[in-house]
Amino acid sequence: MSNNVYSSLPKDIQDSPEAKNERQPPVSETTKKFVPNFVLNSIESSTKDPAKIYVSKLKGKVILLDNPLKTSEEKKKRIKLQKKKKVKVMSAKEKKETKIYEIPEECHKYDLFIPLNELWLQYMEELHGNSSPAVFVQKLLKADFHGALFTVSKSRCASYIGITGINIQETENMFKLITKDNKLKSIPKGHSVFTFQLKDYMFTLYGEQLRFRSATRATKKFKNKPNIDL
Amino acid sequence: MYTLLMAFSLPEPGKSKLLISKSTTKSQNSRHEKIILEHPFNHQMELLFPTVLSSQQIMDQFSKDPFFFYKANIPLSYFIDRTFINTYVKGGCVRALSLSEGIDISNVISLDESGTLILNLTKDTYEQLGLTGKPSKYGTSRQRFVVQINLLEKSMIPGKKGYERVKWCFENSLTESFPFLISFIDIISHESKEMKFPSTFNAKKLNVEQNSFLLNDILIPEISEMIKMNNNNNNNDNKKEENKWKSDAIEIYDWLGLVSLKSQRLLAYDQIDPYISLYSPPEPYKMGDGTLLRWTGFIPSAIILSIFKSVLEQIEKNNLNVPWIVINIWGFKDSPISWNKQEHNHFMSGENNYSFLIWPDGSYTLYQALGEYDNYSI
Numbered sequence: 001m002s003n004n005v006y007s008s009l010p011k012d013i014q015d016s017p018e019a020k021n022e023r024q025p026p027v028s029e030t031t032k033k034f035v036p037n038f039v040l041n042s043i044e045s046s047t048k049d050p051a052k053i054y055v056s057k058l059k060g061k062v063i064l065l066d067n068p069l070k071t072s073e074e075k076k077k078r079i080k081l082q083k084k085k086k087v088k089v090m091s092a093k094e095k096k097e098t099k100i101y102e103i104p105e106e107c108h109k110y111d112l113f114i115p116l117n118e119l120w121l122q123y124m125e126e127l128h129g130n131s132s133p134a135v136f137v138q139k140l141l142k143a144d145f146h147g148a149l150f151t152v153s154k155s156r157c158a159s160y161i162g163i164t165g166i167n168i169q170e171t172e173n174m175f176k177l178i179t180k181d182n183k184l185k186s187i188p189k190g191h192s193v194f195t196f197q198l199k200d201y202m203f204t205l206y207g208e209q210l211r212f213r214s215a216t217r218a219t220k221k222f223k224n225k226p227n228i229d230l
Numbered sequence: 231m232y233t234l235l236m237a238f239s240l241p242e243p244g245k246s247k248l249l250i251s252k253s254t255t256k257s258q259n260s261r262h263e264k265i266i267l268e269h270p271f272n273h274q275m276e277l278l279f280p281t282v283l284s285s286q287q288i289m290d291q292f293s294k295d296p297f298f299f300y301k302a303n304i305p306l307s308y309f310i311d312r313t314f315i316n317t318y319v320k321g322g323c324v325r326a327l328s329l330s331e332g333i334d335i336s337n338v339i340s341l342d343e344s345g346t347l348i349l350n351l352t353k354d355t356y357e358q359l360g361l362t363g364k365p366s367k368y369g370t371s372r373q374r375f376v377v378q379i380n381l382l383e384k385s386m387i388p389g390k391k392g393y394e395r396v397k398w399c400f401e402n403s404l405t406e407s408f409p410f411l412i413s414f415i416d417i418i419s420h421e422s423k424e425m426k427f428p429s430t431f432n433a434k435k436l437n438v439e440q441n442s443f444l445l446n447d448i449l450i451p452e453i454s455e456m457i458k459m460n461n462n463n464n465n466n467d468n469k470k471e472e473n474k475w476k477s478d479a480i481e482i483y484d485w486l487g488l489v490s491l492k493s494q495r496l497l498a499y500d501q502i503d504p505y506i507s508l509y510s511p512p513e514p515y516k517m518g519d520g521t522l523l524r525w526t527g528f529i530p531s532a533i534i535l536s537i538f539k540s541v542l543e544q545i546e547k548n549n550l551n552v553p554w555i556v557i558n559i560w561g562f563k564d565s566p567i568s569w570n571k572q573e574h575n576h577f578m579s580g581e582n583n584y585s586f587l588i589w590p591d592g593s594y595t596l597y598q599a600l601g602e603y604d605n606y607s608i
Contacts, residue, residue: 153358154357154358155357156357158356158359158360158361158362158363159360159362161357161358161359161360161399161403162360162398162399162402162403230357
């Protein structure tokens, strides 16, 4: 549309008698002299040195992109609207009843989660980058483990040992692994040690140290704590 | 004060045990065969005769076919191999015991004659293994675990869930090879039989060493006097007499221990400062000579039983003209079981020894010495 604003009028209008009778608006002599120069000067000065303008006007300044509210009346209105829109949160009981966090049984299929694992491997590669092992370990501590292929290498409970599967859900105290024979195994993080492989490296996770929700783990400040006993 | 006492009420300190019993081989309820066969891991055996035996006599009567055993580095997956179970566990009597730094600090694995694989593991190993076991009864609580696998169970067949789990564990989590002593005995002929191992096991065939010692001019108590006294008093239930028998029996056991050590205190002409030792043998005693035969190695209990029987035969026929014969057997201190698959461990001493004192009429006194950490006598 914007291109059409300055395009010439259609020919039939140009040729119409009304158009021919049209006169140019009256302009005074002083304006005729002043305007072209002024316009040219102002355009030139702004295009002269954009860097200079950026330094003088923008650099280091906070600019609000949003359209701020000016009057208190408007504020009141918006607050009223927000109050009406308040999100309804499910209670823990409701979550339990509706089984919202439970993975339905028809989805307990290893093949379904292979793409998730591939995605996770990509994510790990990105996370690893060129970082040194010590830095990477710090990153791992806050990484997301959904999609990791975990193996339980040590556990206080003998029957957990040796379970291998893709981690599809992490809660505060559990890793839920889906095994190759399409079974969902819930493994407590406490008293267990998990390993996973990235390229040629084997990483060991002490579950006892990771007993947080994945969201809080990402922002938590970890302190050194010795691992005394499983 | 009272509360303090409550808080610090410690359990009673454990004690080493010596069990003394008497019976006769003629009795139907006699336990001598059971006692010998249920004690699987024997380190040393000794025969003591209160007389001089010529080397010819020894050769004739007690040197049978040499019995031998193997020392080999065996991974645990070898024991659950079907060919091993079929040829050795089912085809005879196989026993194995791993050598370690000690049962209180490291892993000990044993296979007894009934085909039960017993793994006495440290907590660290147990948490990696993946087989369910029970916490050990001894030591700090839940720091050792005992896993038992019966190789002759019906479920130990490839393809079954339990078998596959054991196999997975031995091939993936506990792949280490342990230095084992292993012996294989034919059930009928009671002879050691050859075993075949893959060359990677580094198997060495070892013979049970046999030594004999002559003990000249030692003081020998007349033990049969004591048992006779005791037999007479068996009828009236006199507690005093029983106590006397008990203390006599303990004194004899002390003396037997000194004989095994070939102690100088037993020499007839020993002159020791009474400040150092006041020992004198149980009375009545007289000067005499003795012969000690000693076998050292991994001695299968079936062979001990056959020697026991030949000794019994000799003394009943009175071929040797001796009033009594003693058989001493020392178990491995780091054995995970003592008698009858009862748990055994090492604390101050891991002793699990026994001795038979045999008389010509077939009666015997049995001594069983057990360390503090043993479940057999409880």
